[in-house]
Amino acid sequence: MSKGSVEPENKEALKNFITQEIEKDLQEGKNGGAVLTRFPPEPNGYLHIGHAKSICLNFGLAQQFGGKTNLRFDDTNPVKEDVEYVDSIMEDIRWLGFEWEGEPKYASDYFDQLYEWAVMLIKKGKAYVDHQSAEEIAAQKGTPTEPGQESPYRNRTVEENLELFEKMKNGEFEEGECVLRAKIDMASPNMHLRDPLMYRIIKKEHHRTGDKWCIYPMYDFAHGQSDFIEGITHSICTLEFEVHRPLYNWFLEQIIEDMDPKPTVVPRQIEFARLNLNYTVMSKRKLLELVENNYVDGWDDPRMPTISGLRRRGYTPESIRDFADRIGVAKRDGIIDVALLEHCVRDDLNKTAPRVYAVLDPVKLIITNYPEGKVEMMVAVNNPEDESMGTREIPFSREIYIEKDDFMIDPPKKFFRLAPGKEVRLKNAYIIKCEDYKQDENGEVTEIYCTYDPDTRSGMEGSKRKVKGTLHWVSVEQSIPAEVRLYDRLFSDEDPNGHDGVDFKEFLNPDSLKIVKTARLEPNLKDVKPLDKFQFQRLGYFCVDKTSSEDNLVFNRTVPLKDTWAKMAKKK
């Protein structure tokens, strides 16, 4: 994977309220002109498109201002975290095209320092060990509109607190028996300042520190300091952490108070609105629920909004970065239309994906005046948008398959395809005319009979004739079979979370996956590899699935082509 592979030099500088704030800081000479951002995931699930927004933002900001970006795992809760997630997160970030500065960092790297700071706070009389239960503490917390009450343990002596905290660390208390709390203000209108928890006892092995600790810092006591330790200049995070900011600042003030000399870099937190996409859910908890209950085929199911799911679906890193740029950054939350994401991937694939012929739902078409046993190799352009992609040859013969949809016995007015007595062009081959057809007892068309005009082979003078419709096709004899998975949105409702009292799973789209086993492909596709991407001409963009093999080709539909005909038909 290349380093910092997003080409910052020819990318237009992004402008939003965060870049403006950073520019201001730079102008004021803050942080010695440095910009260091960070992407701080908790390794408790797979990354999704919302994280992609944050990744593109954090890495993009640094690139734009000549800075760097750290990757730091916020691994302060061993109960939920796992190395499987660490690995997937690193893979996804690299796949998106970003490379973090130095080694990946971990909040757990700072556990010793955090412990020292906790002790320091105790010594200052700004932290105490509380022996109440979680319920009691919650009951005293008050509500957003009422102040809380002080814990009976709030005024223990420094010595006592020091001793008790030491015992907590040494495992002399059971989980839940006591916690370390900051002593701030139980009446603060900001709930986060009402003596927040700093440490709790968790007797579980940590994925990095093993059994060294049985007390773990809360996120709020770890995050701001971790940024501080790393010298992060701008801590970019989502809106819900806005109310935490005064707490982070409080902790840092306590620490900095005792420092001499004073630090040159103190992180500045700036919050932005998280990404919401319609027709999907974005919370890790809900995505995990879909995975664990097998509503989908794992975290990388192509219907999932996860980065691994989008990758398997056939999305490109370029298209996701483009999407992140287009949605912008602001403080007001909203819902982005998935149509924009789809636009971005079509836009990219249109320029890069080779065009090929695939017939998903075949019906046999026999060209009655074409010699039996004859095979002609037809030349086709691989990508009309990119001449450098060259041409290829496709076998043509007397019997071909076309799409069932491309023939109608009794077509409506604007049907530009094949019908009895009508002419149509077979792309890169001949103009044919439908003479007859055969139906089975159910009225299903089983065979179509046509004649071709030998002077209309593509490239010949006769081929210049105007014909309204152009069809894709494959030769019966030479075509190869494949399985094609047609994906649609996972939810049929625009906002599956937006219905009070109705579980989001109620809106799961029963037609989100259709498996087509009848597909026939041009023979050039026999050696494709997972993640190879193509445009199936006239149908859409497709990507080879990870389960595909030489004897059993499997393609995922990334996104269909825009289809004005289908739209017209739907209206009627």
Place this chain on the structure above:
RNA sequence: UGUCCCAUGGUGUAAUGGUAGCACUACAGAUUUUGGUUCUGUCAGUCAAGGUUCGAAUCCUUGUGGGACAACCA
């Protein structure tokens, strides 16, 4: 009946006291050996009321609407 944040076309985002622009969507047309792409056009917006100002989307006040905050989660 608290604190904080937010409010621009259907959606998202610009305009930072001086002509409300861009993208997506939708619709119409041109081109087309993909009903794709490309090109052109159309519809459509400053939450409300006051105030400051020659001039307000922008500043102030009030209201309205939306969101966040009461995990030993992050």
